[in-house]
Amino acid sequence: MSKKKEDLLHTSEILFYDHGFHSIGLKKIVTESGIAMMTLYNHFASKEELIMNVLQRREDRYMDHLNFFTNLLDEGTSHSAFVRIAVAHCRWLNDYASKGCLFLRAKEEYGATSDHPIVVKVNEHKYRLKQFIQSSDTSRSPEEVISLCLLLEGATALSESENTDTVVQQTIKMAERLFG
Amino acid sequence: MSKKKEDLLHTSEILFYDHGFHSIGLKKIVTESGIAMMTLYNHFASKEELIMNVLQRREDRYMDHLNFFTNLLDEGTSHSAFVRIAVAHCRWLNDYASKGCLFLRAKEEYGATSDHPIVVKVNEHKYRLKQFIQSSDTSRSPEEVISLCLLLEGATALSESENTDTVVQQTIKMAERLFG
DNA sequence: CTTTAGATAGAACGATCATTATAATTACAC
DNA sequence: GTGTAATTATAATGATCGTTCTATCTAAAG
Numbered sequence: 001m002s003k004k005k006e007d008l009l010h011t012s013e014i015l016f017y018d019h020g021f022h023s024i025g026l027k028k029i030v031t032e033s034g035i036a037m038m039t040l041y042n043h044f045a046s047k048e049e050l051i052m053n054v055l056q057r058r059e060d061r062y063m064d065h066l067n068f069f070t071n072l073l074d075e076g077t078s079h080s081a082f083v084r085i086a087v088a089h090c091r092w093l094n095d096y097a098s099k100g101c102l103f104l105r106a107k108e109e110y111g112a113t114s115d116h117p118i119v120v121k122v123n124e125h126k127y128r129l130k131q132f133i134q135s136s137d138t139s140r141s142p143e144e145v146i147s148l149c150l151l152l153e154g155a156t157a158l159s160e161s162e163n164t165d166t167v168v169q170q171t172i173k174m175a176e177r178l179f180g
Numbered sequence: 181m182s183k184k185k186e187d188l189l190h191t192s193e194i195l196f197y198d199h200g201f202h203s204i205g206l207k208k209i210v211t212e213s214g215i216a217m218m219t220l221y222n223h224f225a226s227k228e229e230l231i232m233n234v235l236q237r238r239e240d241r242y243m244d245h246l247n248f249f250t251n252l253l254d255e256g257t258s259h260s261a262f263v264r265i266a267v268a269h270c271r272w273l274n275d276y277a278s279k280g281c282l283f284l285r286a287k288e289e290y291g292a293t294s295d296h297p298i299v300v301k302v303n304e305h306k307y308r309l310k311q312f313i314q315s316s317d318t319s320r321s322p323e324e325v326i327s328l329c330l331l332l333e334g335a336t337a338l339s340e341s342e343n344t345d346t347v348v349q350q351t352i353k354m355a356e357r358l359f360g
Numbered sequence: 361c362t363t364t365a366g367a368t369a370g371a372a373c374g375a376t377c378a379t380t381a382t383a384a385t386t387a388c389a390c
Numbered sequence: 391g392t393g394t395a396a397t398t399a400t401a402a403t404g405a406t407c408g409t410t411c412t413a414t415c416t417a418a419a420g
Contacts, residue, residue, distance in 0.1 A: 004367080020289040022202035025407060036368045038410085047408065100288055104340055108285050109200040126341035146342065146350045154334025160284055161306035162326065170326045174358070184397080205377060216398050218380090227378065 005043045007033050013054045017102050021051060021109045051106065051118060058102055059125050065092050066132065079180075081137040082148050086175035089152045090168040098164045101156045144179070151175060185223045187213050193234045197282050201231060201289045231286065231298060238282055239305050245272050246312065259360075261317040262328050266355035269332045270348040278344045281336045324359070331355060 011033040015024045026047055030037050044050040069088035070081065079087070107122040129152075134145050155171040191213040195204045206227055210217050224230040249268035250261065259267070287302040309332075314325050335351040 002366095018291065020200075020202060020291075022200060023289060026409085027407085038369090039367055041409075042366075099291065100284065101337070104280065104337060105285075105288055107340065108280055109203060109289075111198065111200075111279065123341060143350055143353070146338075146346060147354055149342065150331070150334040150338045150347065150350060150354070152334075153337035154330040154332075157281070157284060157333035157337045158326075158330045160287065161303060162329065166326060167330065170323055170330060173323070174327055174330070177358070178354070182396095206379085207377085218399085219397055221379075222396075 002043065004035055004039055008035060008040055008043060008050070009054055009057050012050055013058060013102075016051070016054060017099060021106060026050075048117065052121060055103060055106060055118070055121055055125070059128075061096075062092060063128070063132070070136065079176075082133070082140065082144070082179035083172075083175045085133060085136060085148065086151060086155075086179075087172055090155060090171055093155055093159055094164055094168055097156060098159050100160045101153070140179075147178060148175070151178070182223065184215055184219055188215060188220055188223060188230070189234055189237050192230055193238060193282075196231070196234060197279060201286060206230075228297065232301060235283060235286060235298070235301055235305070239308075241276075242272060243308070243312070250316065259356075262313070262320065262324070262359035263352075263355045265313060265316060265328065266331060266335075266359075267352055270335060270351055273335055273339055274344055274348055277336060278339050280340045281333070320359075327358060328355070331358070 008029065012024075012029050015029060015032060026037065026040060029050075030040055040050070044053065066085065066088050069091055070084045077084070103122045103125050107119050110116050110118040113119070130145060130149060133148055134140070134142075151171060151174060155167055159167045188209065192204075192209050195209060195212065206217065206220060209230075210220055220230070224233065246265065246268050249271055250264045257264070283302045283305050286298050290296050290298040293299070310325060310329060313328055314320070314322075331351060331354060335347055339347045
């Protein structure tokens with residue numbers, strides 16, 4: 001991966017996350033990156049493809065994060081897999097995502113047509129997360145899987161209007177009560 | 181309230197909710213409403229003020245909805261106030277809000293400056309909801325208030341990627357378990 | 361050194377944006 | 391019916407959008 005391309009993806013993700021997709025122009029992105037416009041178009045065919053790559057990159061990091069911390073918490077604690085996922089998600093929230101879910105935001109801004117590539121990618125991401133949760137503990141019922149999904153989405157959304165520390169603390173308490 | 185103004189607010193809310201605030205132009209709104217552009221500017225000083233009025237109108241309807249159904253459920257059930265709020269919110273979700281929270285979406289799209297009028301209005305809305313929850317049962321602890329907020333936000337967010345009926349069913353189950 | 365590929369700045373494209381000006385038309389109160 | 395206010399259609403404003411073109415420049419590889 002070219003360093004320029006990586007820089008563009010990094011800067012784009014920050015700007016999109018802070019201001020939304022439609023309100024950030026490509027000019028702002030290249031200016032902020034200190035990279036020429038034609039270099040952006042050399043790496044990405046369009047703004048839409050840039051967004052797709054930003055989402056893919058963030059999904060990879062999120063899933064890696066979830067995998068790493070649920071495995072890390074595996075040893076030495078009596079927490080169930082579901083509680084560990086909640087804790088790992090809260091850590092992600094606290095470190096990288098106190099302004100909502102970038103995927104849902106993308107879906108909302110491009111939600112006109114449900115077959116839009118961006119919308120498809122977001123749906124796939126949510127499905128992947130659900131599968132990850134299900135496969136982390138196959139003894140859990142579909143209802144319990146939905147419950148954990150709801151808890152994670154709730155934590156993400158609530159930290160947009162409420163102190164993240166408070167949300168994280170309460171989320172873990174609820175996870176322990178529901179899945180402990 | 182002028183009928184034209186009401187029509188504009190109605191159409192704007194639908195379009196903004198379906199496509200986002202930045203991606204909907206005023207031209208689309210007046211075309212869809214069958215109303216002249218100058219009439220829009222006669223009723224609203226700017227797009228920002230139109231959005232503020234859309235949010236205010238939706239907040240009023242949401243709070244009326246919550247008030248009405250929590251009171252309705254009051255008689256004849258053994259549900260706690262917190263469970264009744266969850267049920268009322270789920271009904272709103274099912275009827276009007278299966279594509280996320282319009283307020284959070286506004287905050288996300290205009291979240292650049294935290295003193296932006298739209299952001300301020302959204303923060304006030306979330307605070308108002310929290311106060312409503314707290315005052316519905318003063319015996320509940322601050323932690324329990326946060327828990328219910330998280331449950332409501334989670335239900336709203338999850339119904340963007342999961343069948344709303346499923347989300348509603350599970351949300352009520354969780355509310356009964358947590359606050360029954 | 362020469363070649364080749366990638367990166368640069370800047371201008372230009374047509375489209376769309378929010379907003380305003382103009383002028384004609386409708387509707388309603390007195 | 392006359393006058394006042396609201397609504398209309400249309401065009402124009404200047405700004406910004408995504409995208410492309412051109413032409414110069416840098417950097418690395420042979």
